[in-house]
Amino acid sequence: MTDKNRLPEITDRRTVAKSRLFAIEQIDLVFSNGQKREYERMQGAGRGAVMIVPMLDDDTMLLVKEYCAGSHSYELGFPKGLIDPGETGEEAANRELQEEIGYGAQELIHVHDVAMAPAFFNAQMKIYLAKGLYSSQLEGDEPEPLQVVPWAISDYQSLLTQPDFNEARSIAALMLVRDKELSNDR
Template sequence: MSEIDPDKPLPHIESRKTVAKSRFFHVEQVDLTFSNGATRQFERMAGKGRGAVMIVALTDDDHMLLIREYAAGTHSYQLGFPKGLIDPGESPEQAANRELKEEAGFGANTLSRLHTVSMAPTFFSAHMHILIAEGLYAETLPGDEPEPLEVIKWPIDDVDALLAREDFVEARSIAALLLLQKWREE
């Protein structure tokens, strides 16, 4: 097993071109040359660079708030933490508070960064900031969801039952749940 070389140069981008584009997705072809001379062509989803947030909202009575919403990719209703894109000019904390108000009907007095994750970094450049929200207060903002979202208050100590559900399968929500457990142990 070799050691990690922090100074290893990144591959040189020879060219990039758009190969597909829709309202939501921008796929680009990237031609690369690696430091050993090898060349490869990759396709990736071009990101906008702002990222997204996921909010683990904790109530004062050892519960967390989950959202049940329609997931078009699996044509099903899924349970997970509130989440959304960071708007231009927003910090992750501002985006998290806005999304929490839009999706769950609460704002937070305290937002703490828990971790930043990426999904399939070979194909996507997007990052998701996971934040803990505490000191919740009732406040609603209009969101962009096509129907009202179900807000579920779930006991923090009932992780096993949550993980056993067929509608709690999104990897980022599972990662946030496990990070929450680690955070609570500190």
């Protein structure tokens, strides 16, 4: 008989590959029914990340177009980045806004936390809605200036048809913010 609420026991763990950015760990598991398996997972930094949907006004979102090495393409999405040591999610969100789009936010509303590929990666992303934007620029770590693209949230359906707007996290953020804004209008 198995206990579906009991996590498998980790009997061994070891790093099997490591780069400058990632470490892959193999874990040996024993499940509650006695089954043994080996899993591989990427080790996360543990601090998490943020993604921000900045609203220039009640209908205009600001997106960024930036180079993505994984797909070797320029992709359209929302500002995002890692939470630095000692930062809160809100502080990281406001810093990333200033680095990527040249605005700070008077108001940051936590919308939702999402997991990024939890089967392979222990990483969380906090999604924020940013309002009350004001001009403020910080130097970021991007190798080239990011293209800032305004888009009407009321025209979200045409954004979803854009071939360069396909990152799952950005789509989730768009839909979560759209639903939140619709519920606030009622």
